[in-house]
Amino acid sequence: MIGEEPNPGDLERLLELISAIGNLRAHVQSDRAIxxxxxxxxxxxxxxxxxxxxxxxxxDQYNVSGTAGAVGRYAVARDFEVNHVAxxxxxxLAALASELLTLRAAxxxxxxxxxxxxxxxxxxxxxxxxxxxxxxxxLTHLQRAGVWAGGVATSIGxxxxxxxxKTALGL
Numbered sequence: 422m423i424g425e426e427p428n429p430g431d432l433e434r435l436l437e438l439i440s441a442i443g444n445l446r447a448h449v450q451s452d453r454a455i456x457x458x459x460x461x462x463x464x465x466x467x468x469x470x471x472x473x474x475x476x477x478x479x480x481d482q483y484n485v486s487g488t489a490g491a492v493g494r495y496a497v498a499r500d501f502e503v504n505h506v507a508x509x510x511x512x513x514l515a516a517l518a519s520e521l522l523t524l525r526a527a528x529x530x531x532x533x534x535x536x537x538x539x540x541x542x543x544x545x546x547x548x549x550x551x552x553x554x555x556x557x558x559x560l561t562h563l564q565r566a567g568v569w570a571g572g573v574a575t576s577i578g579x580x581x582x583x584x585x586x587k588t589a590l591g592l
Contacts, residue, residue, distance in 0.1 A: 510588055513581065514551040514559065520574070520582040521548035527577045528570060540566045563589035 525544045532538050547562035563570070563586045571590065574583035 510556070510560070512551075512556055512559065512585055512588075514554055514556060516581050517559065517585055518548050518551035520579040521545075521551060524570070524574050524577065524579050524582045528573050531573060536567075537569060540570045543567075544570055560585070560589040 543566035
């Protein structure tokens, strides 16, 4: 106990544990997992030293390609939204802003539902973002405007806007 002289058996067991933890650190990424091993070791359920075996992995492995909300054992994701827009797109924001002004006016005339009204607002926000030179925000607003906005853009001949909406939607 604290303040007492350790006996040689305890000291040897502690050194084995330290050595085992050193070997585990190369394979286990979590201090929590190492603490579990220490607790199990202290209970006498396993013995040290741990040895590395070729081809044996002592941790979970997750290979994620693309966007992910939560990854890994016991991972949890709640109440979030992922808006993935192409990162490497070069838009002529000045030309786009001009076409979005025309598109917004055409959409206002044609809007008959709350969803279409919302798309008109998104196009207005995209226009403001384009005028401010914020390509990322422009694409996000165009994505939220949706397919209907793209259809109206195509029908009025606003090719730059239609192309940008398609890009934002990943089409």
